[in-house]
Amino acid sequence: MTVLVARLGRGAIELLRIFGHHATFFVDLIRACPAALRRPYLVVAQIHAIGNLSLVIIVASGLAVGFVLALQMYYALVTYGASESLGLIVNLSLTRELGPVVTALLFAGRAGTSLTAEIGLMKAGEQLAAMDMMAIDPKSRVLAPRFIGGIVSMPILAILFSAVGIMGAYVVAVLLIGVDAGNFWSIMQSGVDVKRDVGNGIVKSIVFGFICTFVALYQGYEAEATPEGVAHGTTRTVVIASLGVLMMDFVLTALMFSTP
């Protein structure tokens, strides 16, 4: 009986220790950012690795999601004779929710795992320790550029996802189904507010960029220096980042979109 309570207590204290470790890591990362900005090419190379190379999956997914949204919303709306509002519904769904969230999930899967694996392997190959020996701060040389790269890439990818999704929905709705093109754009334009919908979507994607990149870097840095450790780290990145994104999405949506 006392063994159970002791184990529970140890688990709780361990959880607190993990929170604290996350927090100190985050503070160190933020403190290392100015030094990284003094070497802009490092940041640019990371934006290329994280953002540019994710373009294919983000644009392809955006197109597919736009197609499917247009189809499904059309079948739902046509029963109420509201099929002219198809553009509005698709735009609001994409810019408010699906753009930031789906991009964040894909980002965690593609860029997050590659970050974790790269840093985990650097740690396994003792490269980070070697940098430390040479008085080069590994956080500002290796981690901070990736952090800044992730935060810069995420909103751009989310915007592209939403834009391509709307264009895909246009193709399906106007060219395939036959919704009126003028109504498609004009009802959408009168119903979507730049600050409220597009702006809040971008804020969401910046927050999700923080979460995904931070989780990926932490899991890579703290992974065990073995192949199994790196593998566990990558799966943990995807799971923790995805859960974090979805829960933050609920909080942010409640804050931003509760009726005034």
Place this chain on the structure above:
Amino acid sequence: MGKKSVETLVGIFVLLGMLGLVFLALKAANLGTFSSGDTYAVTAYFDNIGALKVRAPVRSAGVTVGRVASIRLDPKLYQGVVQLEIQRDVQFPTDSSFRILTSGLLGDQYVGVEPGAQEKMLAAGDQTKQTQSAVVLESLISQFLFNKAADAGATAAPAPAPAASGAKK
């Protein structure tokens, strides 16, 4: 990969992002439709604004000529004070009537303007009480029931009438 080509690719990436943002803002949202620079403000007093919201359109003959800027309650008159921003190139006579109408059967409410016959036009900052409130469903139903009751019991009709007019004062 050469340093220059990486930087070029990242530049293209950021440019694509900005183009996407411009597309979303202009083509897919309401940034390009209404420039708030060249408008003048007119204040209208309504007994009941119904479900009118800020940013609702102001329409004359069905054409959008302005937006509702703000809505508040006048604490002395207990009337809704609605500030309208109307495009500067559209002028209405001072006896124009402002009504709150509904677009379609279940649509959003907007302010409709019927131009009057005066020669003098509404200027910036003018206030107008030539208004008609929104239709409130409960008042319609109670009016309908009241009329039905009045038809049913003709002798009961004179008694509620003075009481109702007494309450109105």
